[in-house]
Amino acid sequence: MDNLNNLMDGFGAAITPTNLLFACVGVLLGTAVGVLPGIGPAMTVALLLPITYNVEPASAFIMFAGIYYGGMYGGSTTSILLNTPGESSSVITAIEGNKMAKAGRAAQALATAAFGSFIAGAIGTTLLTFFAPWIAVQAVKLGDPSYLAIMVLALIAVTAVLGSSKLRGFIGLFLGLAIGIVGIDSLTGQSRMIFGIPLLGDGIDIVVVAVAIFAIGEALWVAAFLRRRPQEIIPVGRPWMGKDDFKRSWKPWLRGTAFGFPFGAVPAGGAELPTFLSYVTERKLSKHPEEFGHGAIEGVAGPEAANNASAAGTLVPMLALGLPTNATAAIMLAAMMGYGIQPGPALFESESTLVWTLIASLFIGNFLLLVLNLPLAPLWAKLLQTPRPYLYAGILFFASLGALAVNLQWFDLALLLFFGLVGLGMRRFGVPVLPLIIGVILGPLVEERLRKTLLLSSGDWSGLVSEPTAIIVYAIIALGAIGMAVTGAVRGRKDTTTEVSA
Amino acid sequence: MTIVIGFTPEPASTQALERGLAEARLRGESVLLVNATKGDAFVDTRYGTGTTIEDLQRRLEESGVEHEITQPMGPDIADLVLEEAERVDASLIVIGLRHRTPVGKLLLGSTAQRILLDAACPVLAVKPPR
Numbered sequence: 001m002d003n004l005n006n007l008m009d010g011f012g013a014a015i016t017p018t019n020l021l022f023a024c025v026g027v028l029l030g031t032a033v034g035v036l037p038g039i040g041p042a043m044t045v046a047l048l049l050p051i052t053y054n055v056e057p058a059s060a061f062i063m064f065a066g067i068y069y070g071g072m073y074g075g076s077t078t079s080i081l082l083n084t085p086g087e088s089s090s091v092i093t094a095i096e097g098n099k100m101a102k103a104g105r106a107a108q109a110l111a112t113a114a115f116g117s118f119i120a121g122a123i124g125t126t127l128l129t130f131f132a133p134w135i136a137v138q139a140v141k142l143g144d145p146s147y148l149a150i151m152v153l154a155l156i157a158v159t160a161v162l163g164s165s166k167l168r169g170f171i172g173l174f175l176g177l178a179i180g181i182v183g184i185d186s187l188t189g190q191s192r193m194i195f196g197i198p199l200l201g202d203g204i205d206i207v208v209v210a211v212a213i214f215a216i217g218e219a220l221w222v223a224a225f226l227r228r229r230p231q232e233i234i235p236v237g238r239p240w241m242g243k244d245d246f247k248r249s250w251k252p253w254l255r256g257t258a259f260g261f262p263f264g265a266v267p268a269g270g271a272e273l274p275t276f277l278s279y280v281t282e283r284k285l286s287k288h289p290e291e292f293g294h295g296a297i298e299g300v301a302g303p304e305a306a307n308n309a310s311a312a313g314t315l316v317p318m319l320a321l322g323l324p325t326n327a328t329a330a331i332m333l334a335a336m337m338g339y340g341i342q343p344g345p346a347l348f349e350s351e352s353t354l355v356w357t358l359i360a361s362l363f364i365g366n367f368l369l370l371v372l373n374l375p376l377a378p379l380w381a382k383l384l385q386t387p388r389p390y391l392y393a394g395i396l397f398f399a400s401l402g403a404l405a406v407n408l409q410w411f412d413l414a415l416l417l418f419f420g421l422v423g424l425g426m427r428r429f430g431v432p433v434l435p436l437i438i439g440v441i442l443g444p445l446v447e448e449r450l451r452k453t454l455l456l457s458s459g460d461w462s463g464l465v466s467e468p469t470a471i472i473v474y475a476i477i478a479l480g481a482i483g484m485a486v487t488g489a490v491r492g493r494k495d496t497t498t499e500v501s502a
Numbered sequence: 503m504t505i506v507i508g509f510t511p512e513p514a515s516t517q518a519l520e521r522g523l524a525e526a527r528l529r530g531e532s533v534l535l536v537n538a539t540k541g542d543a544f545v546d547t548r549y550g551t552g553t554t555i556e557d558l559q560r561r562l563e564e565s566g567v568e569h570e571i572t573q574p575m576g577p578d579i580a581d582l583v584l585e586e587a588e589r590v591d592a593s594l595i596v597i598g599l600r601h602r603t604p605v606g607k608l609l610l611g612s613t614a615q616r617i618l619l620d621a622a623c624p625v626l627a628v629k630p631p632r
Contacts, residue, residue: 078544226541227540229549230539381545
């Protein structure tokens with residue numbers, strides 16, 4: 001009941017004209033960037049980090065949360081109408097969604113995506129309300145060794161599970177960890193990796209790294225491949241769905257939510273896996289299996305619910321443990337640190353008002369998304385006609401402004417360009433961006449915990465496994481590593497046999 | 503000889519298409535439809551895809567005129583049309599004119615104007631129906 005009271009207080013704080021305005025702006029902006037392929041909520045929140053210098057924390061996070069939820073929603077519009085996923089989480093939606101649109105059922109596909117997102121978002125946020133505080137209460141009891149183990153698990157899991165190549169993932173992670181080390185060490189005063197440049201002594205600001213990797217890297221990448229054949233877009237009016245569509249959609253919505261939330265809540269879950277699982281499940285359970293592959297509404301309803309539920313799930317480790325498991329959560333965490341708020345299990349105690357206002361604003365943002373997006377669908381489709389030069393000129397402008405605003409020195413712009421080129425290289429060679437960002441943000445925190453632990457045990461490495469939770473987590477990491485090595489070996493062997501037989 | 507028709511899936515362009523086909527029949531020449539795009543956006547309403555091109559094909563079959571459709575991509579639409587005209591040594595270029603607002607004229611260049619000024623052959627500009 002305590003949680004409910006807190007939540008009501010949160011609603012009280014969230015429903016002020018200013019905060020509602022921020023929620024509206026966030027939701028609209030989020031949907032817009034979600035619709036546009038290549039531009040996502042992570043980049044948008046990174047570009048908006050400078051507003052944290054003069055906007056109240058609550059208002060900023062309300063807007064960021066709106067962008068996050070909106071991005072998940074917007075991706076589906078592009079998937080359905082253009083057969084190009086706006087976001088990686090809506091890749092699966094394109095399979096059936098675009099077939100539906102081609103068969104003249106675009107309005108129903110968009111409607112089931114919208115209602116599915118709303119229901120999944122509502123259930124997911126409710127679960128978040130009850131789970132996150134409980135997890136935080138448990139986590140506060142954990143000592144440094146256990147917390148360190150959990151962070152290491154998150155780093156490894158995010159890197160190893162997502163993406164096709166583990167080598168590339170770890171390259172990204174270690175790049176991020178290296179960037180996080182730059183600067184003067186706070187404990188010993190030693191300069192680390194500053195290459196004789198005094199300006200690097202303060203370390204590299206996370207805003208500069210995030211904006212460079214997401215915005216500059218993407219802009220350069222797009223500039224390198226500017227001209228592409230325009231695609232066929234299916235015109236759509238106002239989304240709506242009939243009674244029959246509702247009957248076929250509500251079960252997939254709920255099942256999608258059940259897949260999405262837990263996957264979002266565990267480190268390294270992400271939204272891609274649950275959307276895929278939801279799709280496979282719906283295809284198996286459907287009463288109209290013959291429609292799959294030709295535009296089955298279940299194949300849109302399930303995955304779309306799953307990706308929004310996972311978005312809500314991702315906020316559980318972020319708020320309760322201070323662990324980001326996707327790029328947008330990582331940037332939101334960076335914003336939190338920018339305000340001088342220490343993310344972690346103590347957040348629910350120390351910043352109770354902020355956290356509950358944020359959770360309340362998630363409910364509001366979710367509702368706004370449904371209300372705004374049903375009538376605005378044709379407008380969002382029009383957004384895809386924006387010429388890329390205009391779009392990316394704007395992004396580069398805000399990126400430079402944001403980097404300059406950090407310290408008002410030219411050196412940050414030079415860093416911005418440098419990391420932008422790193423971002424371009426990463427895209428060129430298929431190195432995932434997420435491990436790098438998580439490495440930059442979690443790296444220093446991991447280091448701090450590691451050194452605290454070692455100080456307490458006076459340099460004895462056995463101090464790392466002095467708590468039962470830590471031992472269990474390390475065992476999970478070891479099991480996971482063995483499991484991956486085994487499946488990798490088996491798969492590798494299978495591949496060679498097929499090659500031989502072929 | 504070939505008549506080049508600058509084509510976009512718009513009403514103004516339908517006029518140009520019909521006019522160009524009539525001209526081709528009259529002269530006993532073939533037509534080349536040029537549907538160019540800058541290719542710098544995910545969706546270009548003036549670029550024919552899927553059903554638009556199918557409908558266009560059908561219309562051309564009906565007309566009985568020898569025809570070809572090309573869809574080049576490049577930074578400048580006018581240049582693309584002119585290049586195609588030069589390539590086939592066109593006897594005539596037919597383009598559709600769109601109504602433009604004074605502000606639009608001030609801010610943006612005109613593809614039609616560039617073609618009219620730079621073409622090596624006669625250009626026939628067709629106005630949209632009022």
